[in-house]
Amino acid sequence: MTDAFDHAARLLADAPRILVFTGAGISTESGIPDFRGPDGLWTKVDPDDFTIQRYRANREVRVARWKMHQQGALWGARSSVRPNRAHEAVVELWRGGRMSGCVTQNIDGLHQAAGLPDDQVAELHGNIRKVHCLGCGARWETEEVLRWVDAGEEDPSCPHCGGLVKTTTVMFGEYLPLDQVQRAERFAAEADAVLVVGSTLSVYPAAQIPLDVVRRGGPMVIVNLGPTDGDRLAAARIEGKAGDVLPRLVDAILSSS
Ligand code: NAD
Numbered sequence: 001m002t003d004a005f006d007h008a009a010r011l012l013a014d015a016p017r018i019l020v021f022t023g024a025g026i027s028t029e030s031g032i033p034d035f036r037g038p039d040g041l042w043t044k045v046d047p048d049d050f051t052i053q054r055y056r057a058n059r060e061v062r063v064a065r066w067k068m069h070q071q072g073a074l075w076g077a078r079s080s081v082r083p084n085r086a087h088e089a090v091v092e093l094w095r096g097g098r099m100s101g102c103v104t105q106n107i108d109g110l111h112q113a114a115g116l117p118d119d120q121v122a123e124l125h126g127n128i129r130k131v132h133c134l135g136c137g138a139r140w141e142t143e144e145v146l147r148w149v150d151a152g153e154e155d156p157s158c159p160h161c162g163g164l165v166k167t168t169t170v171m172f173g174e175y176l177p178l179d180q181v182q183r184a185e186r187f188a189a190e191a192d193a194v195l196v197v198g199s200t201l202s203v204y205p206a207a208q209i210p211l212d213v214v215r216r217g218g219p220m221v222i223v224n225l226g227p228t229d230g231d232r233l234a235a236a237r238i239e240g241k242a243g244d245v246l247p248r249l250v251d252a253i254l255s256s257s
Contacts, residue, residue, distance in 0.1 A: 002238075004236055004237060004238050004239075005238055005245070005248070005249070005252075007235075007236045008221040008223075008235075008236035008237075008238055008249065009249055009252035009253060009256070010256075011193060011219045011221060011235055011236055012193055012195060012219075012221055012249070012253045013252065013253050013256035014193075015098075015191075015192035015193035015218070015219070016098070016192055017098065017099070017100040017190055017191050017192050017193075018093065018098055018099055018100060018191060018192070018193050018194070018195055018253075019099075019100050019101060019102075019103065019187050019188055019190075019191035019193070019194040019195070019209075019210065019213055020090050020093065020099055020101075020102040020103070020194075020195050020197065021102075021103045021104075021194055021195070021196045021197070021199065021209060021210045022090070022102065022103070022104045022105065022106060022111070022196075022197045022198060022199065023104075023105045023106065023196075023197070023198045023199025023200065023201075023203075024105070024106060024198060024199070025197065025198020025199060025224060025225060025242060026084075026086045026087065026104075026106070026110075026197045026198040026242045027075075027081075027084075027087075027106055027108055027110055027198070028198070029084040029085070029086065029241065029242065029243040030081050030082060030083060030084045030087075030108075030110060031080075031081055032075050032081055032108055034198075047172070049061055049064075049065075050171050050172055051171055051172045051173045052171045052172070052173040052174045053173055055164075055166060055171060056134070056164060059155050062155045062164070062166075063154045063155050066145075066146075066149050066154065066155065066156065067149075067154075069128075069142065069146060069149075069167070070146055070149050070150065074128060075108045075128065076108075076109075076128040076129055076142055076167070077109075077128075077129045077141070077142050077143045077146070078143070078146065081108060081110065082110075082113070083110045083111075083113050083114035084110075084242075084243050085243040085244075085246065085247050086197060086198075086242035086243045086245075086246040086247075087110050087111055087113070087114035088114050088115075088247070089246035089247045089249070089250040090102055090111060090114070090116065090197075090246070090250075091111075091114050091115040091116055092247075092250050092254070093250045093253065093254070094116055094120055096250075096253075096254040098253060098254065099120070100187045100188075100190040100191040100192075101120055101121070101122060101183070101184075101186070101187030101190070101191075102116060102120055102121050102122070102187075103121075103122045103124060103184040103187055103188070103206075103209050103210075104121060104122070104123055104124065105124055105125050105199060105203060105206045106123075106125070107123070107125050107126050107127055107128045107167075107169040107170075108127075108128060109127050109128065109129040109130075119183075122180045122181075122183040122184035122187060123168075123177075123180050124170075124176055124177075124180055124181065124184060124206045124209075125169060125170045125176070125206070126167065126168035126169040126170045126177060126180075127167070127168050127169065128142065128167050128168075128169050129141065129142045129143070129167075130142060130167065130168045131144075131145045131165050131166065131167050131168065132165070132166065132168050133158035133160070133161065133163045133164070133165050134163050134164045134165070134166055135158055135161045135162070135163020135164065136158060136160055136161040136163055138158055138160050138161075139168075140165075142167055145165060176205065176206075181205075184209050185209070185212070187209075188209050188210070188212040188213050189212070189216075191213050191218060192218050193213065193218045193219045193220070193221065194210045194213040194214070194218060194219075194220045194221070195221050195223070195249075196210050196220060196221070196222045196223070196224070196228070196230065196234075197223045197224070197242050197246065198223070198224060198225075198242050199224065199228065200224075200226075200227075200228050200229060201222075201228045201229045201230035202228070202229045207229070207230070210230065211230070211233070214233050219235035219236070220233055220234045220235055221234065221235060221236045221237070221238070222234045222236075222237045222238070223238045223240065223242055223245045223246065223249070224237075224238075224239070225239065225240070225241060226239075
């Protein structure tokens with residue numbers, strides 16, 4: 001084991017409550033590309049189709065999007081993506097009573113699929129496995145809405161108010177969900193340290209959450225492949241794959257208590 005690993009493990013072992021902050025990098029080993037790499041999402045789809053204005057205005061965009069969900073694209077309920085060893089290690093940290101909460105930028109729902117309860121996860125950018133009505137706010141599992149699509153509704157609408165329905169994933173032009181932001185702030189306020197996994201810490205306001213812990217004097221440990229915008233503020237930085245590093249790191253934290 002490296003010096004960086006030992007240093008990080010010691011810092012986190014000394015912290016009673018750890019905030020886990022995750023980005024696209026925790027899910028690449030589950031087969032979901034990050035955004036900025038050579039195989040990233042923006043090399044395959046047009047980012048302009050992911051604005052709320054386009055979604056509201058253009059039936060064709062909505063029909064195409066539901067068809068993608070129906071066919072198991074976009075890493076949702078009908079896809080074959082599964083949590084990996086890093087998601088499982090986060091669950092172990094929670095089971096060990098050492099996590100203040102998990103804040104994620106990911107929309108894939110894999111933290112819960114690995115076993116974290118919904119109320120332990122703040123999903124700052126929403127969840128592709130959940131749908132809401134843009135009119136009245138009614139909510140469904142995406143799978144339920146996909147059954148309406150299967151039955152022939154190409155562009156499903158809300159059965160209560162007739163409003164447009166959409167997965168809860170935050171599109172360009174939308175606000176972050178207030179309840180999730182408040183939950184994330186509470187997790188950060190209760191944390192003595194923060195563990196960042198697989199994020200460039202370059203997307204705001206999400207990246208503000210780990211920095212809240214740093215501002216209160218808590219150490220930040222970063223596990224990432226490649227540099228991040230938070231490296232200068234990190235107390236320790238481990239260069240490596242989340243699926244290799246996290247199980248060992250969580251073992252070291254839990255076995256030292
Ligand atoms: P990012 O793409 O900016 O950064 C991901 C970082 O993780 C990169 O530095 C990359 O080198 C690193 N990485 C890749 N594989 C790794 C691994 N196995 N172990 C450790 N590090 C690894 O991602 P971000 O910071 O999350 O921000 C991008 C935005 O994209 C976010 O807003 C997020 O909502 C969204 N996004 C979500 C998903 C998802 O839900 N899985 C996927 C792609 C993008």
